[in-house]
Amino acid sequence: VGLFYALKFEVTILGCGAATPTLRRNPTAQIINLHDRFYLIDCGEGTQVQLRRFRFKFQKIDHIFISHLHGDHYLGLPGLISSMHLLGRIKPLHIYCPEPLEELIRLNLEYSDTYVNFDLHYHHHNFKKGELLFENQAIEILSFPLKHRIACCGFIVQEKKKRRRILKEKAAELGLTIADFARLKDGEDIVKPDGVMVKNEDVTEPPYASRKYAYCSDTAYYEKIIPHVQGADLMYHESTFLSDLEKRAKDTFHSTASQAATIAKMAEVKQLVLGHYSSRYKTTEAFLEEARPVFRDTETAEDGRTFVVGEQ
């Protein structure tokens, strides 16, 4: 099914542990390969080593998105920036983050007397409502509010609506040329120089589906995220605890596996990935056992595992 898409859209888990890292699980970070451009989401301590471990090149990352200012989601960023500098980076780096992170990075650089050879552009989150953070011709990345102990947001990474695909042989048969293709892709009919009209649907087929990834960083069970994550091909939702610790999840503004699955079901996503497990859990089978009866197509994150968006 994945071959249907000409362009890559993959999410690799760099870390899926909760606040205290362990030998099995690094703190939170994910890297997204979308059309062979790389986007880093969260950057817990040790992320730069995880990038090396799973063979991603630091300098291919131009945009970094930080969900909130708990250490397990950003403490790897100063070191990554420093390494990018030492390895010779000159192209700009964009950081989408809570406002105070800019000060923290600036002070780290200042006290180490480091002047990086590239521009750092900071874009501060608005935590009150969803907003468009980044777009290019083909994709867009948005934020939306989560419910956590401190200001925290999730991210949507998605392809824009695509254009219709031309049936080239048929178009040639009917005497259409490359000059007509742009309008055909946009769904227009064509009137040829001889006055004959070619209906769009006779020489095109529908566009490939636009794929959508939803990242729900630390959050309590929160139904208000549903309109944002609705219909995602892949949704990562934290599940720090199992249901026997639902009270603890609530008190700490985290979710259980069952709650994550409930959100997935209500939002009609196609696949759910669980992560951000408390270090008390040595294995993750129990998370699947709890989530799958609620939402069948559930998988568990583990460090180094890659999920292909749209391959469900």
Added chain:
Amino acid sequence: VGLFYALKFEVTILGCGAATPTLRRNPTAQIINLHDRFYLIDCGEGTQVQLRRFRFKFQKIDHIFISHLHGDHYLGLPGLISSMHLLGRIKPLHIYCPEPLEELIRLNLEYSDTYVNFDLHYHHHNFKKGELLFENQAIEILSFPLKHRIACCGFIVQEKKKRRRILKEKAAELGLTIADFARLKDGEDIVKPDGVMVKNEDVTEPPYASRKYAYCSDTAYYEKIIPHVQGADLMYHESTFLSDLEKRAKDTFHSTASQAATIAKMAEVKQLVLGHYSSRYKTTEAFLEEARPVFRDTETAEDGRTFVVGEQ
């Protein structure tokens, strides 16, 4: 030879890489087991995972010494403090560091809305001259200035002068009792109630040697450190480069393997450990080949390797 000492004095390398960490080498950190108390020296990114990997308990560390504010020497500290908190620490933690680190830690905690359940005591380095940072009955830890791009110091961890050891059978033969032992240990002669004098050297033997470890964090070749590290049983000295890059070492205020060995020889230390290798070096054999002709008893640090102080 190690059995000669009743009490442990071991240095375990948690990270021996230079600024950019790799899969083989974490950034700088070392943990010292001295008489079964644990002292952490420097704390690069990922140190908390290294502590787990090599099975050291976070909560046994009460004193942390940070040499300078380059990220590869302190970026693991906020995460370690956070994990200590989350794992239930209540006893105080002492941090000996450059003054601005206090602000960085405070801001990290503030922005994550974290109130740790233990007291953090900061002791700011004086980088101008050597000073006593910590002492108890048996040991002391001192700092001394290094020559680096920013203010940086090394550390001496050593046992205080020990007391003489009583030859218990001889003392008993001569009618001495436990009441006399304290003065004997201090080297005094004893006049018994019958007026007979017992000479100290007849019932005691010399104290065990006091062991000394010298830690030379990032530094250019700098002979002024010699009086501080003089006679150390074990000296760690950075060797970021090999001699073919001596110019680069000088420009970046680092040392070559040969320079580290020269300091070891001039300071008459007993054993030298090299570390803080640039990530360009995949293996360390060339460091030994360069250093040993200058100073024979040279070893190379690697992550997880333990050196016993006084076992040379």
